[in-house]
Amino acid sequence: EAEVAQSPRYKITEKSQAVAFWCDPISGHATLYWYRQILGQGPELLVQFQDESVVDDSQLPKDRFSAERLKGVDSTLKIQPAELGDSAMYLCASSLSHNSNTEAFFGQGTRLTVV
Amino acid sequence: AQSVSQHNHHVILSEAASLELGCNYSYGGTVNLFWYVQYPGQHLQLLLKYFSGDPLVKGIKGFEAEFIKSKFSFNLRKPSVQWSDTAEYFCAVNAKGGSYIPTFGRGTSLIVHP
Numbered sequence: 001e002a003e004v005a006q007s008p009r010y011k012i013t014e015k016s017q018a019v020a021f022w023c024d025p026i027s028g029h030a031t032l033y034w035y036r037q038i039l040g041q042g043p044e045l046l047v048q049f050q051d052e053s054v055v056d057d058s059q060l061p062k063d064r065f066s067a068e069r070l071k072g073v074d075s076t077l078k079i080q081p082a083e084l085g086d087s088a089m090y091l092c093a094s095s096l097s098h099n100s101n102t103e104a105f106f107g108q109g110t111r112l113t114v115v
Numbered sequence: 116a117q118s119v120s121q122h123n124h125h126v127i128l129s130e131a132a133s134l135e136l137g138c139n140y141s142y143g144g145t146v147n148l149f150w151y152v153q154y155p156g157q158h159l160q161l162l163l164k165y166f167s168g169d170p171l172v173k174g175i176k177g178f179e180a181e182f183i184k185s186k187f188s189f190n191l192r193k194p195s196v197q198w199s200d201t202a203e204y205f206c207a208v209n210a211k212g213g214s215y216i217p218t219f220g221r222g223t224s225l226i227v228h229p
Contacts, residue, residue, distance in 0.1 A: 004158075033217070042119075042205050042219035043159075056216055091159070095215075101147055101166040104217050106159040 002026040004107035006092050012113045018080035021110045025073070025094030031055075033104060034067055034077050035091040043091055049075065050097075082114045117142035117210050121220035128196055129228050136191040136223050138206030148189040149207040149217065150180055159205065165189065176200070198229045 005024040013019045025032050030051050035043035046065065047057040051072040060067065064083070069075040079086055089111050093104040122137040140146060150162040163174025170182040180191045189206060206220040 031215075035219075040221070042121075042207075042221045045216055045218070048216055093159075093217075097215075100215070101211075102215075103149060103161050103164055105161075106151075108158045 002105075004092055004094050004105055006090075006107035006110055008110055009108060010111050010113075012115060013082050015084055015114055016081040018078065019082050019112065020076055020078045021090050021092075021112075023075045023077070023092030023107060025075075025092070026105055028096070029094035029105070030072075030097050031095045031104075032069055032075050033091075033093040033095075034075070035093065037089040037091055037109070039088075046077070046090075079112075082112075084114050087112055087114045117146065117208050117218050119206050119208050119218055119220035121204075121206050121223050123223045124221070125224045125226075127226045127228065130198055131195050132227075134191070134193040134196045134200070134225070136204055136206075136225075138189045138191065138220060140187050140189070140206075140208045142187075142208065142210055145211040146208045147211060147215070148180075148182055149209075150174065150178070150189070150191050151205045151207060151219075153203040153205070153222075155202065162191070162204070196225075196227050198227050201225060201227045 032049045034046040037043045046060045047067045048055040049069045067077045089109045091109045093106045095104045096102045120139045148165040151159045152162045173179045205222045207217045209215045209217045
């Protein structure tokens with residue numbers, strides 16, 4: 001069964017350092033999402049891509065977060081500088097298209113701890 | 116913008132008990148509705164979905180959900196839970212006609228005692 005791949009699974013970084021997460025969506029999925037999930041809460045969207053274009057990044061803290069999907073396939077989410085409050089699970093998901101009846105498939109996530 | 120409310124944050128049941136988890140959404144238009152489950156140590160998986168048609172949808176592992184449009188609700192049910200149903204359950208909605216961004220509730224932690 002096809003899966004969304006994410007790496008690393010766990011990341012510990014010091015405050016003010018840079019950190020990056022990688023995601024490879026299911027082959028053929030045009031839409032890619034990055035979510036942040038704080039313990040005890042539901043996933044919150046950070047950014048949505050359709051192919052290589054950003055569809056929605058209204059909740060992305062752009063002063064420190066950036067995301068790209070240069071070739072419309074895999075994607076990288078970067079935080080620089082990391083802050084203590086960024087400690088969370090970062091989830092990547094993909095779906096066939098952003099404007100059709102289809103569900104999102106999630107990866108295992110990257111658990112970030114900022115110390 | 117749409118939002119999702121899950122009223123039960125923590126539920127503890129014994130095996131064979133019946134389960135109902137509440138989910139309400141706020142959005143004036145047509146929506147797609149989902150329930151996702153996250154078992155301990157695993158990724159979010161789709162439990163069931165509603166796009167259109169019969170408002171009573173059946174998912175995996177004996178779960179079902181009913182869409183009641185007038186109540187903006189999509190409650191999850193299972194007549195008899197098992198220990199293996201211990202997990203986090205998330206309701207999600209995306210709005211048709213928009214950019215179909217899935218919006219999640221805060222989740223319900225279900226613990227089933229054997």
